[in-house]
Amino acid sequence: ITEPDGKGIVEREVIRVVTPGTTFDEGILENKANNFVACVVKEGDRYGFSYADVTTGDFKSTEFENFKELESELAKVNPAECICDEELIPRINFGYKFPYNYSKDPEKTLKDYFEIKSLKIFGLEGKNFAVRAAGMLFEYLKDTQKTDLKHIQKISYYDVFEFMPLDKSCVRNLELFFTNRDSKKEGTLIWVIDNTSTPMGGRLIRNWILHPLLKKKDIEARLKKIDVLIKNSSLIRNLRDNLGELYDIERLISRLSLGTGNARDLNALKQSLEVVPKIKSCIKGKNIFAEVEADLYSLKNLVKIVGEAIVDEPSISVRDGGIIAPGYNKELDDLRSISTEGKSFIKNLQLREVKKTGINSLKVKFNKVFGYYIEISKANLSSVPDDYIRKQTLVNAERFITPELKEYEEKVLNAEERIKELEYELFYDVRMKVIEEIVKIQKTAKAIALLDVISTFAFNAEKYNYCKPEIFENGGIDIKNGRHPVIEKMTFTGEFVPNDCKIDKKREFLLITGPNMGGKSTYLRQIALTVLMAQIGSFVPAEKAGIGIVDRIFTRVGASDNLAEGESTFMVEMQEASFILNNATEKSLIILDEIGRGTSTYDGVSIAWAITEFIHDKIQAKTLFATHYHELIELSDRLSRSLNLCVAVRENEKEGVVFLYKVVEGGINKSYGIEVAKLAGLPVDAVSRARGVLKELEAKQIKKMRVSPDQMKLFEGKSRKHSELKVLKDLKKMDIDKLTPMEALQKLNDIKKKTES
Ligand code: ADP
Numbered sequence: 001i002t003e004p005d006g007k008g009i010v011e012r013e014v015i016r017v018v019t020p021g022t023t024f025d026e027g028i029l030e031n032k033a034n035n036f037v038a039c040v041v042k043e044g045d046r047y048g049f050s051y052a053d054v055t056t057g058d059f060k061s062t063e064f065e066n067f068k069e070l071e072s073e074l075a076k077v078n079p080a081e082c083i084c085d086e087e088l089i090p091r092i093n094f095g096y097k098f099p100y101n102y103s104k105d106p107e108k109t110l111k112d113y114f115e116i117k118s119l120k121i122f123g124l125e126g127k128n129f130a131v132r133a134a135g136m137l138f139e140y141l142k143d144t145q146k147t148d149l150k151h152i153q154k155i156s157y158y159d160v161f162e163f164m165p166l167d168k169s170c171v172r173n174l175e176l177f178f179t180n181r182d183s184k185k186e187g188t189l190i191w192v193i194d195n196t197s198t199p200m201g202g203r204l205i206r207n208w209i210l211h212p213l214l215k216k217k218d219i220e221a222r223l224k225k226i227d228v229l230i231k232n233s234s235l236i237r238n239l240r241d242n243l244g245e246l247y248d249i250e251r252l253i254s255r256l257s258l259g260t261g262n263a264r265d266l267n268a269l270k271q272s273l274e275v276v277p278k279i280k281s282c283i284k285g286k287n288i289f290a291e292v293e294a295d296l297y298s299l300k301n302l303v304k305i306v307g308e309a310i311v312d313e314p315s316i317s318v319r320d321g322g323i324i325a326p327g328y329n330k331e332l333d334d335l336r337s338i339s340t341e342g343k344s345f346i347k348n349l350q351l352r353e354v355k356k357t358g359i360n361s362l363k364v365k366f367n368k369v370f371g372y373y374i375e376i377s378k379a380n381l382s383s384v385p386d387d388y389i390r391k392q393t394l395v396n397a398e399r400f401i402t403p404e405l406k407e408y409e410e411k412v413l414n415a416e417e418r419i420k421e422l423e424y425e426l427f428y429d430v431r432m433k434v435i436e437e438i439v440k441i442q443k444t445a446k447a448i449a450l451l452d453v454i455s456t457f458a459f460n461a462e463k464y465n466y467c468k469p470e471i472f473e474n475g476g477i478d479i480k481n482g483r484h485p486v487i488e489k490m491t492f493t494g495e496f497v498p499n500d501c502k503i504d505k506k507r508e509f510l511l512i513t514g515p516n517m518g519g520k521s522t523y524l525r526q527i528a529l530t531v532l533m534a535q536i537g538s539f540v541p542a543e544k545a546g547i548g549i550v551d552r553i554f555t556r557v558g559a560s561d562n563l564a565e566g567e568s569t570f571m572v573e574m575q576e577a578s579f580i581l582n583n584a585t586e587k588s589l590i591i592l593d594e595i596g597r598g599t600s601t602y603d604g605v606s607i608a609w610a611i612t613e614f615i616h617d618k619i620q621a622k623t624l625f626a627t628h629y630h631e632l633i634e635l636s637d638r639l640s641r642s643l644n645l646c647v648a649v650r651e652n653e654k655e656g657v658v659f660l661y662k663v664v665e666g667g668i669n670k671s672y673g674i675e676v677a678k679l680a681g682l683p684v685d686a687v688s689r690a691r692g693v694l695k696e697l698e699a700k701q702i703k704k705m706r707v708s709p710d711q712m713k714l715f716e717g718k719s720r721k722h723s724e725l726k727v728l729k730d731l732k733k734m735d736i737d738k739l740t741p742m743e744a745l746q747k748l749n750d751i752k753k754k755t756e757s
């Protein structure tokens with residue numbers, strides 16, 4: 001291939017293949033998020049799954065027994081690129097055709113590369129599918145990066161069951177990273193709690209949110225660290241100030257190791273390492289941070305070398321010089337003076353020639369084709385001395401050289417050429433010295449990420465007034481004055497109204513009724529978010545919180561359409577509901593925000609009814625169920641471990657309906673839909689017409705309900721019991737002493753009617 005700048009034929013080869021999952025393009029990469037490339041291998045119904053971030057050197061692998069688990073993990077990891085078997089491509093929508101076949105020996109690939117005899121040290125022994133996925137992914141990285149992957153120092157086997165599984169709908173419904181409506185970051189949990197100071201911390205906090213812990217000991221290890229910092233606000237500030245000075249050490253070292261890093265990266269790394277001792281001193285002597293401290297390496301020697309070798313503002317390119325500081329290398333210094341002297345000689349030569357020829361416009365110039373030359377305008381050509389050698393004629397000028405000029409030119413150009421080469425060699429050596437310490441640098445980066453997240457949690461606790469949750473291996477949820485971490489931060493009129501939540505074996509199923517916009521969803525989500533926050537080891541938005549560890553949070557929220565995938569709203573709703581009924585355990589937390597809305601009222605009530613009974617009787621999970629079906633209030637009254645709650649409203653002639661956002665015991669057997677519509681500005685006529693229609697419908701509905709509606713057959717046994725129960729309740733409420741004989745007869749008649757219906 002001919003180079004356009006006239007250097008002639010240059011041999012070209014592919015030095016790196018850039019793919020979505022392996023790019024280093026700063027325009028594509030997000031500072032605080034990983035960019036993963038993943039690999040899935042499959043045999044029968046077993047899957048190996050591996051993923052890596054080339055920009056940080058993280059590399060993980062695991063395996064699954066079924067597609068559902070794999071799918072859920074894929075959604076969490078959210079790779080930018082995934083290589084997989086051809087047959088999997090339609091199921092994994094970002095699947096890239098798998099470029100390798102199984103005939104290669106993935107185990108050998110890994111063993112050879114890491115120079116180890118067994119994969120035991122990575123926890124991969126006997127995990128054939130995880131090994132296969134890791135091996136294949138490794139081959140892929142080698143083939144695309146075409147260089148040593150030194151920054152990948154290990155592959156970690158992980159078991160998804162070590163963490164609380166978070167399925168796609170939970171991540172979406174709780175708006176952890178993106179809002180449901182417009183996929184924005186503002187208005188999400190990460191938006192509120194990610195106050196990290198470094199990109200490393202930013203990536204780790206995301207990782208923690210996606211991997212809530214399940215063991216009390218692990219959660220407490222984080223909480224205790226926060227606790228130590230919280231007692232000392234100036235320490236938090238100090239730590240955060242220092243952390244704020246750091247660059248993205250992980251990505252710097254990866255770039256340097258892959259050979260794409262430049263001298264500016266070395267300087268950024270040096271400047272970051274210079275801050276490490278200050279960070280260390282913040283946590284010095286604090287036992288709980290001993291391990292973190294041990295992983296923070298200041299690498300003074302490296303700082304010194306880089307400081308001596310690299311100029312303060314090196315050029316971006318590593319092959320054009322302008323990198324190495326004076327005084328670092330004798331040969332370079334000598335070459336530089338030759339070049340400088342030569343250049344100043346040439347500069348003086350111009351003055352001398354002007355004087356000698358009397359041509360004031362005579363200029364010594366330089367271009368890549370001719371090197372140095374003397375340019376003389378056409379008007380002055382008659383004064384050109386004889387020893388000038390003509391090189392080129394232009395429209396208005398002619399260009400000449402002289403033997404003397406060429407002699408110095410050669411000196412200068414040779415020196416400059418050599419300077420560039422030498423600077424590159426010296427840069428390369430410094431880079432290699434840095435890479436030799438890659439393990440320590442990576443450990444430092446990880447320790448910094450941890451400190452960053454912990455100090456962020458401490459900072460949040462102070463700033464937002466969060467409390468330390470008390471964690472129980474088993475047990476219920478007891479939150480005093482809890483708040484929704486996001487809604488309380490969003491601008492809206494008035495203060496956020498805090499609410500308690502108590503769930504235990506006696507009150508396990510909380511049914512929440514109340515008008516639309518009354519605060520039901522907010523309450524449900526704030527409980528789920530509080531539990532999630534506690535299990536990632538964060539303090540929580542409450543005055544006090546006792547959290548019994550949950551094994552999983554299930555959510556069924558609102559009407560989420562999946563029409564693009566050809567499923568109707570109601571179908572999706574039912575799929576989500578069945579997923580919950582099939583997977584929840586008594587240790588789970590279930591959040592149901594409306595069930596059965598996507599179908600007719602009778603269908604809807606029946607389904608909601610059946611689901612309530614199923615969860616209460618069979619699963620016995622901690623459940624919060626918000627519904628506008630007030631028919632369920634009575635069902636809930638009847639279930640032994642269920643309790644009715646409602647969001648309080650105040651209603652009077654003057655104000656109409658006022659939402660109080662207070663969750664109180666009891667049920668609201670009125671929808672207030674029309675009142676809400678009125679508040680929303682529906683024309684007066686339409687509002688009063690709606691009232692009229694409602695009255696008619698309610699009368700009919702009651703009649704129809706009593707005439708054994710078809711759907712209710714499903715629950716026959718229960719619904720009969722239900723009417724009997726109502727009679728018993730009425731009887732209990734009756735104050736016989738106060739009844740006149742006439743009233744008593746009337747009541748008796750009512751009761752008889754009720755039992756007949
Ligand atoms: P519902 O689920 O009952 O329809 P939401 O939970 O969606 O109601 O709440 C509607 C709005 O009311 C929220 O967007 C928020 O602005 C406000 N809100 C909810 N809960 C509270 C609260 N505890 N304190 C103050 N405002 C609240």
